[in-house]
Amino acid sequence: MKTRNNPFKVPENYFDSLEKDILSKVNSAPKKKFIFFEPKQMLRYAAVILLFLAIGGTLWWNIPNKANKPQEQYAKTIKNLHSDSIGIISKIEEIAQNETKIETIANPTEVKKQESKQQEKELKENKLELNENELEYLEYYLNDDVLTDYLTYNDVKL
C-alpha cells in the first residue's frame, strides 16, 4: 500500500510551547524601526568620507606640486638667464658709450663732423625736398589759394 507518512515527529505539546516561546521573544525583542542615521552607519559613512578626503588631500597637495616642480625650476632658470643677459647687454652698451666718449675727447674734429651730419639729418627730416620740375610746377600754382591752404594746413615748408 502506498503511503505518504510524515516520518518526522515533534515533542509532546510542542506547538503550544512554540507559540509561547515566540510571543515571549517578540515582546522582549525591540521592534525594528527605520532610523535615517544609525550610529553604526554614521560611523561607516564618516570613515568613508574621511578616507576619501585623506586620499583627495594627498593627491591635491603632492601630485600637482611634484608635477609643477620641474616647470617652476625651468621658469626660474629662464628668468635668471634673462636677467643675466640683460645685465650683460647693459654692460656692453655702457662700455660702448664710454668708448665713443673717449674717442670724441681724443678727436675734436670728428666731433664737429658728427654734429654737422646730425644737423643735415635733422634738416632732411623737416624739409620737403623737391626737384626743379616740381618746384616749377608748384610755383605755377603758388598763387592758387587752394594750394596755399593745403600747404599751410599740412604745414609744408618750401
Add this chain to the structure above:
Amino acid sequence: MTDNELLSLLLKDKTREKGFSLLVKNYKERIYWQVRHMVLSHEDANDLTQEIFIKIFQNIDSFNKESSLLTWIYRISLNHTLNFLQSKSQRYKSNIKSLEDSMLDNLKSDKYFDSSDIELKLQKAILSLPEKQRMVFNLRYYDDMPFKEMEEILNTTQSTLKSTYHFAVKKVQDMLLDNEKDKFSFPN
C-alpha cells in the same frame, strides 16, 4: 479569520500583539514543517521557526499587500531557511564530510524521526537534490502545495516548477529500489 482581517489587526499599534498571536496560531505548524523538511533536525527547525516569526513581526510594516499574507510569510520562511543551509554548508566546505552526510547521520540518531531503513533511504535521496529542487519537492510532496501557489512564493513559472518537480521525483525514484518505490506515493 481572513488574512485581511488579520492584517488590519497587525498594522494597528493597539491590536498588533493580538493580531500577531493569531498569526502564530494560524501558521506556526505550516512554517515549522516547511523548515523541518528542509533542515531535518528538530532543534534547528525550532530555532529557525522562532527566528522567522520574529522577523515577520519586525517587518510587518513593510508588507506591501501585492501578494497574499501567506505568500509573504512563506517567502520569508524559505529565504531564511535557505540562508541558514547555505551558511551551514560554507562551514562544511573544509570538512571531509559534506553537510548532507552530516544531516543524514544526525537523522539516524534523532529521536524525533522514524528511522526505518526505507524512510532513511528516501531522505538520503531527497538530500541528494540541489537545494531549490529539494524545496520544490518538499512543498509538493509533504505540504501538497499547488503549483499555482508555489509560483507566487518562489516567483517562478508553473511550467518550470512542474518540470523541476518531475525531474526531482525521477531522481528520487532512481535512487530507490523497485520494491521501495512502490511504498511512496509521489503526487503529480
